[in-house]
Amino acid sequence: MTTNNFHRRDDANTAPQSRFPVRELSLLVVLAVAVGAVYLAMGSAYSTRMLVEASCYAILALGLTIQWGYAGQFNAGVMGFVALGGFCAMTFSVPVNPAFWDSPLPGELAKVLGYLAVGIALVFALSRMTRLGVPSWLRTLITVVIGLVVYMVVISELREVTDAIESQMGFIGGFGLPVWVGWVVGGALAGGIGYFIGHVCLGLRSDYLAIATLGIAEIIKAFLKNSDWLTRGTATVSPLPWPVPDPGEVGFTLARALYLSVTAVMILGIFFLLNRAYNAPWGRMIRAIRDNEVSSAAMGKDINRRRLEIFVLGCVLMGLGGAALGSFNSIFDPNGYLPLNHTFLVLVMVILGGPGNNLGTLFGAVAVYIIWIMSEPLALYVMELIAHFGQASFGWELPSNLESRALQARVFVIGLLITVVLRVAPKGLLPEKVKHHD
Amino acid sequence: MPLLDAREVHGGYGGMNILNGVDMAIEADQIGVIVGPNGAGKSTMLKAIFGQLNVTQGDILLRGEPIQNLPTNRLVELGMGFVPQEHNVFPSLTVKENLEMGAFLKPGNVKRMLSKVYEFFPPLHEKRHQPAGELSGGQRQMVAMGRALMAEPELLLLDEPTAGLSPKYMYEIFDRVKEVNAAGVGILMVEQNAKQALAIADKGFVLAAGQNRFTDTGQALLADPDVAKSFLGG
């Protein structure tokens, strides 16, 4: 038992492909039944809402499956990109705050940004000093010192302006643009930040990337939470406009169905593009890079560029999904971005569905979201049942905070789900396929 | 009683069978050499003997005792040593530590055998404080061989020990093998330098597609034109 395991061949991996996708179809049927059951139990408005959220999560999961499934990059900071998307959706769509634009503060803000630009240029110039024959240790020293001074100056100027904004008009308000602008910018911004992180961290082993992204997500959250002048911080901004008529105008179910059709179209598009890319030589190259970077480089593949490409692509999807989710929730609350909901849940979706398999990921997203949402009433129901049973037959004392305890179990359940899926179906329910050529 | 006696061994990875009934037996004072085309199942056979493979059918006996389901570290206790074809050193341990690990079960051996191994392979002495991962291909091969010798096994399984070694060391290795064998250690090795290897072999096994194709003394196989043409490269 101990020694025989290590050359095990993965059966799921090399099993001959069946022409008829039995597995896919049966899973879809199960899913459809589950959705139907939810509709029956919870009513259409609530269930449609659940589907919309599941679809937003599906976009996030597709982003993660690109990074992790295709390329083996483990991004443990999905939350940060989701938050960025939400932020853009908010900033671009909420109404303009005339109090801010009519005051002298925009000018001062611009001035600080100008300082910043000058400072960056200065530091950049200093870092090139070796060209003038300055020894490199001296250059480093000067650059660091000047950099710190510039930083301190800019930051204290910025503090002044932002304090003024906060105390005089709360926050700078939005741009009042159509919702989709915010979504596009959200995707772009997330991609941009992803580019920056990727540039620094992608050369390293994937564990390090996980740690770094975990940190980045917290930093993004800390920034959004503490920059009250920009985001109102914990005071939250709501309501956010929708790209389709909102429930106040056409009723819950219809409004949500419309929203769902928007996200569904987005998913279809993304899905189509991803499938095409994955099955093209691009996908093969990405898998090769995931597998062995040294020899990919020797085979002429620009691994840094490709890794970056994929990381950014994933982040863009996360930003986009985050924006759609943010608009749908109609509130921007930086405090509400939690690793459990926005990183680990997405992770579970991907590993359950099958990393690297787009269809599996979609399936995982919807299935896991249903489980997640339904687990609250279910957990309570089960707890109550047990408690009542215990009370009736053994005379138990009911603990006062039954609800609270039952819901703690959710964290536990997510953890359990991760470990059990990894153990039972390490490649997910719909594993990535090995391409067979005849 | 043969030192090692494998009869009708079937086995493979996962569902697929690679070995389809291989027989292989050597006495305590013999050198056995396995040759054959790439992918014939030579390495797989060594792994089967060394307990790293699911043997589905057949028996493997060491001095008459069945050993097929024993964990690897038990086999080492029973006196077997193994040099795998790939991944055969501990890259982050120094050369010396690599060798020490070879004698993990016989700490008493360390001192004596260390100097012996350094004597066999002088470059190792020079590099003894360097991590094995930084060695050249040939030097790694020496470490791998040295590691296996450290435990003074009674049966030594070698998977292509001369691959990547310069001619000088290739002959050196064959000399060592003869020397060790003379001290009463049974040797079973896979070789692609088939002519040189068969020249010192008491027994030769030609494997193809997971089955014995020819089994005879080394000299006889060398002399057999069929063998030479299709397996030894003319």
Add this chain to the structure above:
Amino acid sequence: EVKIGFLGGFTGGIESLTPPIYDGAQLAVDHINNQGGILDGQDVVMPTGDTTCGDASAASNAADRMVNTEQVTAIVGALCTGATIAAANNAAIPGGVTMVSPASTAPAVTDLDDNDLVFRTVPSDAFQGEMLAKLLIDKGIEEVAVTYVNNDYGRGLSDAFSSAFEDGGGSVLENLAHEDNRADYRSELGTLSATGAQTLVVLAYADTSGQTVVRQAYESGMFTQYVGADGMVGDSLVEAIGADVLDGMIATRPGSPDLPGTEIFTELANNADIDPTAVFAAQAYDAAFLLGLAIQQNGSAEREGVSEALRSVSSPPGEVILPGEWEKAVELIAAGTEINYEGASGTQDFDDNGDVPGVVQEMAVENGTFTGKGFVE
């Protein structure tokens, strides 16, 4: 049956505060059911939803379940301000459901664009902050360092406090947010004590960050006087840190004015084995009771009209109804008489924004427990 939903933070930041609040609301429901029920003998039931306090999407989700699946007539809740705003904007307002929060104290709720659907039975922190500032100035404290938990509660309170304190002639040497639920606030305390202030105002929760901040402040030995607000008032704080350390700590909390309702509620709660002094329990009782009255007045389990009815039953003119007097109220309503509920935690007369006036009570730690010292004028 008639459904009134309850939204609370059963998990997350205020999970230890939520159960007593829920109990308060449940007590009102029990009273209604035991005294003949609502709308001709129907029972009130109170389904619950977990907002997790911090997560807006969980809050809207829970509210949505109330509004669309449970089909409640009205909602008691939510507790945390963020949750209340999320629930209101996403579910309650589009669904036309009246919400009465017993615990969202942040000023932000006032400005909600809510079609007159969102109310609260607890005064805005803007008021408590002012009173706290006044209290300190009256006591001759002129320099303080403030740290507040970084959420809408802490921020609203600290904004109100700081501006009032500075207007009153004091100076806030440092005003620093801290994250809830960390184990270590020593660097925050370092920044705070760097100012040289001797008085530390902690606007946080007794069970979480507030406790740790005060303990570490004591260990650092840099402050001589601690000040808190309602979130800090809890004997668990004194127990955890030590009575001798905290002796003389000053605090405020929204109090129940000396109304007949307060005493009645105390007695009713004690009868039901509920702690009447628990934070926001009385407010929750009032919220649930008021909604019951409003539905009764409105005459049906429809959502339409509840908010108007709520205004009518809560404020003068009308015959005064006290906590527990459900039967009497039903009779009066049946007779077409105007009623005016005077609750356990205040007169509950809503202004145009759905806010209520409040009183603030001064508290101090004496002999190892928080004791009331009368109202701040």
Add this chain to the structure above:
Amino acid sequence: MSAIIDVRHVNKAFGGLHVINDCSIQVEEGSVTGLIGPNGAGKSTLFNIIAGALPLDSGQILLDGEDITNRPANELFHKGLLRTFQIAHEFSQLTALENLMMVPPDQPGESLAKAWFAPKAVRAQEAEVKRRAQEVIEFIGLNHVRNELAGNLSGGQKKLLELGRTMMTDARVVLLDEIAAGVNRTLLGDLIGNIERMNREFGYTFLVIEHDMDMIARLCDPVIVLAQGSVMVEGSIEEIQNNPEVIEAYFGAGAA
């Protein structure tokens, strides 16, 4: 005389250990040059330096007159410099066939934009690539395992795949690092034939590290002997085999 690879006074040290010492070698265009030497002489290190996998400390490397010192590996590939690894570097999660198909450079399908918006061109090129891969895989005798994951191949099969990759594209210079080690001698005969053919008919230049003297003798002229990081002798195989210094350091007594 045009040297397609010109290594000039290269030095490389790991920590305090000088592995390459002022090494200069030239590889003539169209030749099959052998590079032999004792274990640890620095042959693979030199390969890694030429192929851009290791930075050098000092010196210069020219490819066809162009300075390629410290260029990244993928760039050199595009300049027509191909290499194999002594320890096989297969793509273990790709099938054997895919291992070959991923090699050809500049496949349109490798750009996202083209994969998305020009599927026709991608498919046409893909068919061509597959045809070539199929030929190569048959030639190296791995057709029966073409849909097997490369990680599951035997040691020798991996080395064959390594060699197969160099046949997938039109290179100018191919660096072969001990392709014979672990490869069956019968098959090796065919491979040598093919290398000769590629050299003669298609003008590939080869630089071959090898310990198998039969192979060196059949293929290489000239042969360079490297010892302790610098060139010991250079000449035809006969000259080398009779050089007492080389016999002492490299062939050993057994060769005689």
Add this chain to the structure above:
Amino acid sequence: MNEFVFFINNVLIAGSVTGSIYAIGAVGVTLVFSIMRFAHFAHADMMTFGAFMVLLLATLFPHAGDVIGVPTAIVMLPLAMVLTAALAVGIDKAFYKPLRAHGVKPIVMVIGSLGVTLMLQGLIRLFSGTGGQSLYVDDRKEIFRLALPFEGARVPVVITEPQIYLFVLTLVAVIGLQLFLSRTRLGKAMRAMSDNPDLARASGINTNTIVAVTWVIVGGLAAIAGTLLSMDVTFKPDLSFHLLLPIFAAAIVGGVGHPFGAIAGGFVVGFAETLAVFNWRVLLRPFSDSLPEWLALPSNLAFVGTEYKIVVPFFILVAILVWRPTGIFKGKVI
């Protein structure tokens, strides 16, 4: 003078305390990292578990400490270490071993350990509630206030009892581990196993034993770290989760696989954090009157606000990864 004492308290002592906590956490992480080859995200929660065990035991026997005159929590620590070690071994058996047997990539193990983290967190919260509790159940934390013998030194230097335990135990643990790894046969076998488990088995090393021993050590270290941390601050179910990033940063900055590196990394990260949030204005205060008008210093001269403390370990991590991926002590290139 007071400013200087303030600096000692808020930078020197605070930095050393934070540094030691990070160091002792990082030692455990670095061990799993180098032997099991993955970033063990559940380490922080093992720390919490250890502290929780101490809390339970101390609540059960609140007076155990009086007998020998040390805090009860310290008396209970050995027992908690045993329990945590058992937990660690159990977790490995249940969750990591099957994955290893499958030969999965390290990153999948990382994800598995994330799952374990969540499970542990849920369980601990389920049983302990989410509030903070002091590990000094019945006794009182001793605080040493050392007044400096200078004129005008109003503020004393403050150091507490658990901080002293912390310094001592960190040092003992790290030195012990270093000796174990480099000197003993078992220690070397551990490193061999981390390089190549198959070959380790082929050398006669019983890898199951090695793995078990590793987890016993890791569990014990985690219990020490968690307990000392909770004694110094407060016990909280999600206490150590927030330390995950700085601890990993410390392990990597120091060089993965080096116990001494963990100390170096821990102190680098710890001091960087305290220095970054320190308001330098305090030290300049005595001179601020003599500065010219145009150079009036802003009131806040800290590099980052305390709310951005988490940025500091992140930046150090990234900087070290870029500048020297193997860390200060040239750890494994993984």
